[in-house]
Amino acid sequence: MTFVQIIDCRTSRFDDMNRLMDTWVEQTKGKRTATHSVIGKDRSDASHFIEIVEFPSYEEAMRNSNLPETDRIFQEMVALCDEMPTFTDLDVVRDEQLNADTARRFFAAIAVPGALPPLDDLVAENYHDHDPANEQDTMGMDALRREVEMWRGGFEFVFDVQDQIAQGDRVCTRWTWNGTQTGEFMGLPASGKKVSMTGVTTHRFGEHGKIVEAWWEYDRLGLMAQLGALDELER
Incomplete structure (x- = not known):
């Protein structure tokens, strides 16, 4: 204990x-x-x-x-x-890492089937997202929802959280993403393929306990290879 x-x-x-x-x-x-x-x-x-x-x-x-x-x-x-x-x-009889729990709820929320739920209790309006796959950072709640909807339009998916490290106002989460391509994604038509990729996301939290910034690192190249997007390049 x-x-x-x-x-x-x-x-x-x-x-x-x-x-x-x-x-x-x-x-x-x-x-x-x-x-x-x-x-x-x-x-x-x-x-x-x-x-x-x-x-x-x-x-x-x-x-x-x-x-x-x-x-x-x-x-x-x-x-x-x-x-x-x-x-x-x-x-210690009870130990709650509140920011880590909020990060877990964020991953669950963006993957929930059906309509994307409101994220207001998890994410701040001035949210700033760093994704190396995007030429420009995603700024604000509306832009975040558009980015999430792009992924949801191409896949049904879930996040499997493997590890979390919380320090100060930051939570680092190591995850595996498992999905099925059910719609068009990056110019690739729906294939029904089951795909997966691993990644790490670091969230920064504000004084209100909401996510204000995030940095993503994930195997997008491996995902595109699973979808067959690299087949032509290998010939």
Whole structure:
């Protein structure tokens, strides 16, 4: 079970504290078991800081605490605090990566059979799309819907999400696209062929939790080969 420790402290020497944390990271390289650390400053009290440290489990957190470097750094940290810091230990019982979930819902929405559903709850109006297959970037919700409808007009398809990595305001998704050509696509008539391609999409999210930008990388050449578009070139 994922374990989180919350460290609450007050200090007027945050720059020194920050350098101390850099020293701890350097000294425990290859040994520390923490997977994620966030430090926040109280907007109403510039001397109040909270650090949230994530570990794979409570046992891994204890291993981290028992490192000699951790104990030494802790003593130095206490000396920099205006008062004794407090610690809260938490077992994580629910963990929702909201941006990653929104990215998954986006892939599901654009592939849903029938009419393309509204995307307003997923995508911002000022959406900016980077696709190397297009000469110009796709700008705005209306342009995005036209791009999606072009693909939907040529295929019935689904996305199979293999992996997702979320960091900050970005979510990177590795996917496999499986489709059947049911209509004209890039000048090629409907063939009924079953095709697939792999790709990666990186989504950037705005403060409202909606997708504001995306970068696509996918095997379009492989797709065209499956559709027979390269047969003439190979002769």
